[in-house]
Amino acid sequence: MSRASRAPFPPDRRGVASSRATGAARAGGAGRAVTRTLTDDPLGGTVRRTVLPSGLRVLTEAIPTMRSVSFGIWVAVGSRDETGPQAGAAHFLEHLLFKGTNKRDALEISSSIEAVGGETNAFTTKEYTCYYARVLDEDLPLAIDVMCDLVADSVLAPADVETERGVILEEIAMHDDEPGDEVHDLFARAVYGDHPLGRLISGTEETVTPMSRRQIQSFYRRRYVAPQIVIAAAGNLDHAAVVKLVRQALRGTPLDTAPAAPAAHRSTGSAVRTKPATTVVEAKETEQAHVILGCPGIDRLDERRFALGVLNNVLGGGMSSRLFQEIREQRGLAYSVYSYASQYADSGLFAVYAGCAPGKVDEVLDLTRAELSRVAADGITADELARGKGMSKGSFVLGLEDTGSRMSRLAKGELLYGDLMPVDELLSRVDAVTLDDVNTLAGELLSRPMSLAVVGPFGAGDFTA
Structure with missing residues (x-):
């Protein structure tokens, strides 16, 4: 089961002008469900949102031209919500919920969906966990029943805890054993240190081995509560029918609770304190060296995130990017080189990754630093701005052709931002990015002290910060 999820241009948290209420209030907790139409978008489908009395939210996007539906249950709990001794609990729980409920064992959970050609999976990130299924439209009632059952009413049998621990x-x-993945975790620790954002999502052998069923059960019941949960579905569906099926599936479970208001999206609060720029090396006898050079970035509600998306595309977002052309195409120094931005509620990262022969690391790093310094000082060109904006818009719109992407967009908008930005408005926000916006951000961001993470056949003294 995968453990990461990124969205380069997430919805804005601000209100949507096209919404119209069909209930008395936006918040739940009044003893009855409240439904609103959020968008009726020509580039998307009709999006509706219902808040159940328990505070659990259901969002759907009706796309009649499709014959499939993606259905997801998103919980506002991730690895950053764990204490040090709990590290890995959210990911451990993600595994366990597929092992059996009071109604179904593990085989029944998987076979019931596979018997109709569907698929199920889950992933844990640092700020949320998602359980999802994709099925034919006619099999959506089955998917809702199975997925709601496993998230709401898992038994966490002791034998299953031990099996999944292994x-x-x-x-x-x-x-x-995968240094290309390990270096990203090493970089996060270099920037965040002991902060939960710097920890492994999976936990470590030292935290997972002693973790008891009681600890996991307590984490489950304290964290998986209705106000923290968003259910999203996209495809050929009827919103009212989905809400009815969800309510039926949750009736009598621990998520069928007293009236409550939905939880607000994770507060930004004060910015996460990061460590001073440093160099960290994981010595391994690998055939290829893996390096990440980067710095703290911006949080996901920062208005400059659209400019950052364009900047990232120009620097290392594709085969036409500066770093790819300079390091791979012109010099042949690395097979893989790219830049990326990770954004959280109160922090972010910007970094460049490269995988190359150990003997070429110094040259790759010198070229990377030189390119970052050049863009910080001189900015990008008008042609690069146009190309970077086109990449951003194109990748977003192409993603709308997949029900899974549409379902994720609904859930992330609700869970992380508190609202959903219409497609046209999002494209307009990208179009509105100016050369000055990008160059001002580049001058600030790329001038920050950079941390370096390296996995390969080196010692700690082989690099300077």
């Missing part, structure tokens, strides 16, 4: 320890070991 699976997760193998997953951690496998991750340690």
